[in-house]
Amino acid sequence: xxxxxxxxxxxxxxxxxxxxxxxxxxxxxxxxxxxxxxxxxxxxxxxxxxxxxxxxxxxxxxxxxxxxxxxxxxxxxxxxxxxxxxxxxxxxxxxxxxxxxxxxxxxxxxxxxxxxxxxxxxxxxxxxxxxxxxxxxxxxxxxxxxxxxxxxxxxxxxxxxxxxxxxxxxxxxxxxxxxxxxxxxxxxxxxxxxxxxxxxxxxxxxxxxxxxxxxxxxxxxxxxxxxxxxxxxxxxxxxxxxxxxxxxxxxxxxxxxxxxxxxxxxxxxxxxxxxxxxxxxxxxxxxxxxxxxxxxxxxxxxxxxxxxxxxxxxxxxxxxxxxxxxxxxxxxxxxxxxxxxxxxxxxxxxxxxxxxxxxxxxxxxxx
Numbered sequence: 471x472x473x474x475x476x477x478x479x480x481x482x483x484x485x486x487x488x489x490x491x492x493x494x495x496x497x498x499x500x501x502x503x504x505x506x507x508x509x510x511x512x513x514x515x516x517x518x519x520x521x522x523x524x525x526x527x528x529x530x531x532x533x534x535x536x537x538x539x540x541x542x543x544x545x546x547x548x549x550x551x552x553x554x555x556x557x558x559x560x561x562x563x564x565x566x567x568x569x570x571x572x573x574x575x576x577x578x579x580x581x582x583x584x585x586x587x588x589x590x591x592x593x594x595x596x597x598x599x600x601x602x603x604x605x606x607x608x609x610x611x612x613x614x615x616x617x618x619x620x621x622x623x624x625x626x627x628x629x630x631x632x633x634x635x636x637x638x639x640x641x642x643x644x645x646x647x648x649x650x651x652x653x654x655x656x657x658x659x660x661x662x663x664x665x666x667x668x669x670x671x672x673x674x675x676x677x678x679x680x681x682x683x684x685x686x687x688x689x690x691x692x693x694x695x696x697x698x699x700x701x702x703x704x705x706x707x708x709x710x711x712x713x714x715x716x717x718x719x720x721x722x723x724x725x726x727x728x729x730x731x732x733x734x735x736x737x738x739x740x741x742x743x744x745x746x747x748x749x750x751x752x753x754x755x756x757x758x759x760x761x762x763x764x765x766x767x768x769x770x771x772x773x774x775x776x777x778x779x780x781x782x783x784x785x786x787x788x789x790x791x792x793x794x795x796x797x798x799x800x801x802x803x804x805x806x807x808x809x810x811x812x813x814x815x816x817x818x819x820x821x822x823x824x825x826x827x828x829x830x831x832x833x834x835x836x837x
Contacts (some may be wrong), residue, residue: 473498473511480507490814493518496547500730502694514546515596531573531617540608551673551697556604556827563588563601564608581605581626587696589629592636601627617732639805640767642666642776645733658754661737662708662772663721668712669776669793672769674696674704678732678736688714692795699746712793777802781809 471484474492478499481490495514497503507514521543539559545553567584568576584605602623605616607619637701642650649685651659664675673695682691693709696700699727704710725736735744745751755769773794780790781802787810791802803810 471515473504473507474680477502480504482507482511482518484512486516487521491515491519496544498707500703500707500709517542518546531612533568533573533576534570536573536612536617537565537568537608538557540611543611544607549695549702549828550700551695551702554698555600559604560608561600563593563597564605566818570689573609574618576609576618576622578622581623582629585626585629597630602628611683639774639778640771641778642767642771644779646657646762646764647775649762650758650764653758655754657737657759658751660721660725662758664718665769665772665773667718667721669714669773669780669790671695671773671795672751674775676735676737676745676747677701679734680726680730680736683714683726683736685719685723688717689720690714696744697747704726706795706797708795710792710795774806777806778809781806782833784811 471482473495474483479502480495480497480499481492482495483490485491493515495507495518497507521539541553541557541560548556564584567587568580571580585598587601588601593601606621606623609618609623611629612618613621632654650664651666654662663673664670664671664678668675668690670678670690670692673693675695678690682693683689684691690712691709692704692712695704701788706749720735727740729736733742736747739745739750751769756766776796777790780793781787787802788799793801794802796802
C-alpha cells in the first residue's frame with residue numbers, strides 16, 4: 471500500500487482481498503498533503519474503498535443517506551475546517567428539508583422551495599450560497615452514480631432576496647489596539663500583537679511553528695491553518711511568505727525566549743499542546759474587550775485592523791494584499807476601499823518643462 475501522484479493529484483494505492491485499487495483522494499500534491507498522506511495512506515485507502523463499495527451496493531436512494539455518503543466521498547479533497555463546515559450545513563440546513571425525499575424525486579421547484587425556507591429563516595447570502603454548493607456536489611455525485619439524469623440545482627438561481635450585504639468591517643483604532651494589549655495577559659498580549667501586526671488569519675497563527683519564522687531575514691512563512699485541532703493548507707490553498715514587522719518580531723522573540731526551546735508550535739496551552747482553534751481564545755478575548763469597555767467584535771477583526779491601519783498609513787495596496795494572502799488585489803480594494811487614501815498627486819509632472827516652453831513660444835508669437 472502507498473500513494474502515487476498523477477496530474478498533481480494524490481492517489482492511494484493498494485491490494486485488498488486480492489483486488490488492486492488506485493483511488494484519487496482529490497487532494498493536490500502539496501508538500502504538506504504529501505507528508506500527511508504518507509502517514510495516513512492505509513486509513514484513507516480503506517475509507518475510500520468502503521465508500522466506493524457503499525455506492526456500488528446502494529439499493530436505496532434516500533437523500534439523507536446519500537448526502538452523508540457524498541460528504542464522506544469528498545472529505546479527502548477538502549481542508550479540515552471545510553469538512554466540518556459542510557457537515558454542519560448538511561445536517562442543519564439541507565438534510566432536514568429533504569429528509570423524506572428519494573434523491574430522484576428532487577426537482578428544481580423543490581430546490582426553490584428549500585432556498586426560500588432558508589431566506590425566511592434569515593440566513594445570509596453567503597450561507598445560502600455555500601449550502602447551494604454543498605447540495606450541488608451531492609447531486610452531481612448522484613448524477614455520476616446514474617441515480618439522476620440532471621442536477622436540479624443547475625437551473626435554479628440564488629434568490630434575489632438572499633442578496634444581503636456582507637457583514638461590516640469594524641476595525642480597531644491604534645489607540646484601541648494599545649488598550650487591548652495593555653489589558654491582556656502575557657500570553658494573550660503576545661498572540662494579539664502577532665495578530666494585529668501580521669494580518670494573519672487566526673487559524674494560520676494557531677498553526678504557526680518556529681520553523682516558519684526566519685528572524686535573520688525578518689520573514690514569516692504561512693504554511694498551514696488550524697481548526698478544531700486539525701491542520702490543513704491555508705485558505706487559498708497556497709503557502710505564502712510575509713514580512714515580519716519590528717513590533718511583531720519583538721513579540722515573537724519574547725515568545726521564543728519563553729518557550730521556543732521546548733515546543734514545536736509557537737502558541738501553546740499550559741499543558742504544552744497547541745491551541746486547537748479560535749474557540750479556545752474566545753472567552754479570554756471577550757474578557758479583554760469587557761475590561762476595555764468595548765462592544766464585542768470578532769477576534770477576526772485583528773486581521774481587518776492590520777489591513778486598515780496599513781492602508782490609512784499609506785502602505786502600498788499590493789503589499790497589503792500580499793501580506794493578507796489574497797489571490798488578487800481586487801479583494802483588498804473591494805473590502806477596504808474607504809480606507810485607501812484618496813489624495814490626488816500631480817499627474818504628468820514630466821511635461822512641465824515642455825508646457826513652459828510651449829507657453830513661452832506662443833506668447834512670443836502673440837507679441
